[in-house]
Amino acid sequence: MQIYAATYLLPVNAPPVAGGALAVHRGRIAAVGTLADVRRVCDGTVREFPGSVIMPGLVNPHTHLELTHFPAWKIRKGIDYSPRTYVDWVIQVIKIRRALTTDELIHSVREGIRKSLECGTTMIGDILTDGSLAPLYHESPLSGRLFREALGRDPARCGALLKELGRDLETPPAGRLKSGLSPHAPHTLSARFMNDVVGLARERGVPTMIHLAESPEEEQFLYDTSGRIADLLYPFAGWENYLPAPGHASSAAYLDGLGVLDSSTTVVHAVQVTPADVDILKRRGVSVVLCPRSNDRLVVGKAPVALLKKAGLPLALGTDSLASNDSLSMWDEMRFLLREFPGHFSPEEVLEMATLGAARALHCEAEGGSLETGKRADFLVVKPSRLPGPENLTGAVLEESVVENIYLEGEPLVEEHTGWS
Numbered sequence: 023m024q025i026y027a028a029t030y031l032l033p034v035n036a037p038p039v040a041g042g043a044l045a046v047h048r049g050r051i052a053a054v055g056t057l058a059d060v061r062r063v064c065d066g067t068v069r070e071f072p073g074s075v076i077m078p079g080l081v082n083p084h085t086h087l088e089l090t091h092f093p094a095w096k097i098r099k100g101i102d103y104s105p106r107t108y109v110d111w112v113i114q115v116i117k118i119r120r121a122l123t124t125d126e127l128i129h130s131v132r133e134g135i136r137k138s139l140e141c142g143t144t145m146i147g148d149i150l151t152d153g154s155l156a157p158l159y160h161e162s163p164l165s166g167r168l169f170r171e172a173l174g175r176d177p178a179r180c181g182a183l184l185k186e187l188g189r190d191l192e193t194p195p196a197g198r199l200k201s202g203l204s205p206h207a208p209h210t211l212s213a214r215f216m217n218d219v220v221g222l223a224r225e226r227g228v229p230t231m232i233h234l235a236e237s238p239e240e241e242q243f244l245y246d247t248s249g250r251i252a253d254l255l256y257p258f259a260g261w262e263n264y265l266p267a268p269g270h271a272s273s274a275a276y277l278d279g280l281g282v283l284d285s286s287t288t289v290v291h292a293v294q295v296t297p298a299d300v301d302i303l304k305r306r307g308v309s310v311v312l313c314p315r316s317n318d319r320l321v322v323g324k325a326p327v328a329l330l331k332k333a334g335l336p337l338a339l340g341t342d343s344l345a346s347n348d349s350l351s352m353w354d355e356m357r358f359l360l361r362e363f364p365g366h367f368s369p370e371e372v373l374e375m376a377t378l379g380a381a382r383a384l385h386c387e388a389e390g391g392s393l394e395t396g397k398r399a400d401f402l403v404v405k406p407s408r409l410p411g412p413e414n415l416t417g418a419v420l421e422e423s424v425v426e427n428i429y430l431e432g433e434p435l436v437e438e439h440t441g442w443s
Contacts, residue, residue, distance in 0.1 A: 023047045023066035024432060027057045028403065030415055032077040034377045035392035038412040042076065043068070046399040049431030054393050071403050074426060075419055077373075078392050079144025079400035080352040081166070081380035084231065084290050084311045084340030086149045087134030087159075088127055092118065092345040095126070108237035108322050109250040113258050115345055124154070131155050134350065135162045139435060141351040142425045144400040145391070147231065147288075147311075147340070147384045149204050153190050160197030163430045165398060167384045168199045169231045172219045173206035175256075175264035180215040184222065191226045200228075200386065205282075207233040208273040209243050209251055212264065213280055220282040229385050230282075231311075234289035235273045237322040241294045244273045274299035283308055288383045290340065291316075292330065293323045300326075300333045309336040309383040312375075315358050316342035327366050338383040339375040352376045356420055369417040399432035 024046050031042020033054060043057040045064035053060045057068070096102040096114075099121050105111035135158070138146060145166040150156060159168055170187055174180045191201055205211050205219040223230045235241060243251040246268040256262050269276050274295060277283050285307030292310045295303070303310065312325050330337060339359060341350050348354070356372045367375075381391030389398050407422040409415075428435040 023052060023064055025057070025060055025064060025066045025068045026071070026076060026401075026403075026429075027060075027068055028071040028074045028076040029409060030075045030412065031055075031393065032075050032373075032415065032419065033393040034078055034374055035394060038415045040412060044076065044393055044399070044401070046432035049399055049433075051393060051395050051397050051399050054395060071426070073409065074403050074405045075409075075415070075423075076393070077402050077404060077419065078377045079390060079402055079428070079430075080142045080376050081145040081147075081338075081378075081384070081391055082138060082143045082340055082350065082352055082376075083147035083166075083288070083338045083380040083383045084149070084313060084342060085134070085138075085146060085350060086151075086343035086345070087131050087138070087146075088151060088155065089115070089130065089343040089345040090134035090137065090350070091126065091130040092343065095122065105320075107250060108239050108320050109255050111320055111346070112255060116258065119151075124152075127152060127155060128158060131158045134344075135159070135164060137350045138164065139428065141349070141353060142402045142404075142428055143350070143352055144428070144430060145381060145384070145386060145389070147202070147380075149231065153186065156190075159199050162197065163435070165198040165389055165400065166200070166386055167202045167229070169202035169204035171204045171206055172215070173210040174215060175210075175212050175259075175261040177212075177214075180212065180218070184215070184218050187219065188222055188226075191222070191228065201226075202229050202231060202384075204231045207236070207240065208276050209240050213266070216277070216282055217280055220280075223286070229286040229288065231288045231290060232277070232282075234277070234292055235294040235299065236291040236317075237320070238294060240273055244269050244271060244276050246270070272296060272299050274302050278302045278306065286385070288338075290342075291322075291325065293317055293325045295326065295329075297329060300329055300335065304333045304335055309338065311338045311340045311380070311383055312359070313340050313342040313347075313355075314362050315348065315355055316346040318358075318362070319346050319348075324362070327363050331366065336379060336382060337375050338380040339372070340380070353420075353423075360420070369420050373416050373420065399429060401429050403427035403429075
């Protein structure tokens with residue numbers, strides 16, 4: 023058994039502990055408390071980190087690691103331009119995605135895993151389009167959930183993809199990642215296919231993750247089947263013969279009408295939601311992942327955080343992909359959220375959104391997100407530029423810190439141990 027101690031322990035689920043420590047046994051947290059308390063119940067050598075803080079590994083509940091090399095691909099594929107709207111950006115992504123080889127995708131996923139670990143992310147919720155890439159994740163030390171993506175309007179192709187998803191779920195994933203399904207968005211799946219994918223998820227007992235109300239274009243399309251999604255995106259995707267009838271509903275109301283929202287659903291973005299939409303999400307027990315830097319980059323608006331908080335919706339924070347963000351760093355995302363929405367979130371709330379709240383959005387809170395007995399011993403040792411009292415500790419950690427050590431199942435992350443750093 024090994025004991026790790028620091029000037030402070032920041033459990034997230036409890037107040038900071040001065041002179042804190044945790045004990046690790048067989049990759050799990052065996053005890054948490056002051057060093058004196060932990061030593062009373064656990065025997066083991068002690069490694070101390072003076073002037074530092076021990077905290078949980080960060081959790082990124084929404085990204086697309088397949089797209090990590092997107093900035094380089096734009097240049098190499100000769101598609102390097104600045105999209106003017108959300109739909110222009112989607113079309114650019116599709117153009118680049120169609121031109122990629124399997125080897126390019128493999129290298130991109132591996133780099134995404136490396137970048138995530140490098141900045142202290144130990145658990146992810148990743149959206150995977152190409153199922154053949156799944157073994158890359160299973161070989162990594164990351165925990166969390168891998169959501170196989172589904173989108174489409176053509177009935178024949180949707181039927182074939184549904185069978186593929188069903189086969190994928192028959193065998194539990196290897197490694198540390200659990201399964202999930204991601205019916206992409208209300209405007210990219212037919213109503214039947216959306217119901218089929220969510221029905222499969224419920225049948226197999228896995229959660230779903232859906233992009234919801236990300237842009238004004240989506241809301242316009244769901245209401246009256248007009249706008250740039252109908253005029254540009256559907257023809258580009260070859261879906262011009264599958265335009266749905268006007269729904270005269272918001273995206274949240276549309277999904278609720280299909281009966282696909284429940285406590286196993288996590289929605290991402292929620293930028294364009296109304297009070298009525300938030301009421302739907304609350305009644306159905308849905309969790310929400312905010313991606314403020316991605317929203318800012320794509321100029322789709324800002325999530326109504328005051329409304330979401332007032333409703334008491336479970337909130338988490340994610341980076342989205344490098345197709346719409348500058349980094350995969352949850353540190354960058356937390357700091358941006360505090361700057362973008364001054365006065366709306368305390369540092370403690372923001373850190374919770376990037377750890378325990380994010381783990382809950384993945385339905386993986388039994389494994390990580392906080393320093394609690396029985397959870398995986400995935401933790402960080404960080405050195406803030408200043409060490410104030412416990413009441414201001416979280417703010418100091420988020421303000422400026424250096425990640426000194428990353429531990430996965432109680433073992434330091436080093437190249438010879440994981441092959442990923």
